[in-house]
Amino acid sequence: MSHLYKIGQLLELRSAPRLSNRPAGTCEVVACLPHDKGPVLYRVQSINERNERVVEETDLVPSTAAKSAEEAVENERSSISIAVSRRR
Template structure:
């Protein structure tokens, strides 16, 4: 199975008050988790929370909010090119 959303993409969490205390609203995809036979999952960071969550793909929809790119810029900064001889 293939992931529908890309790392760095903004998505909206679909509210689920009966199953979780997870708030709805925009969040950024931080990591695509490996498929383990039942659901595609992602590690996400909401702008309204200080911690990360693991969310099923069916609990999200594409967002119109734009990513601020701070996490992506930080990850590019840490990349060091290695020359092979």
């Protein structure tokens, strides 16, 4: 099974089941985690807090939130500079 969402995509994180402090809200996919069996997992970072969380794909839904144009350009620049510096 492949990942439905991509790195950098904004999604809505559903509220956690009881006995958890995970807040619902907009988050960004930081990494798609490898898996052989079991649920598809992602590392996400909430827009409203600094810590990252590992969540199942079923806990995520597409978001209507969009990154600002400035953020998108900055992310593209940083990706290019990383690629260039690794080639050297």
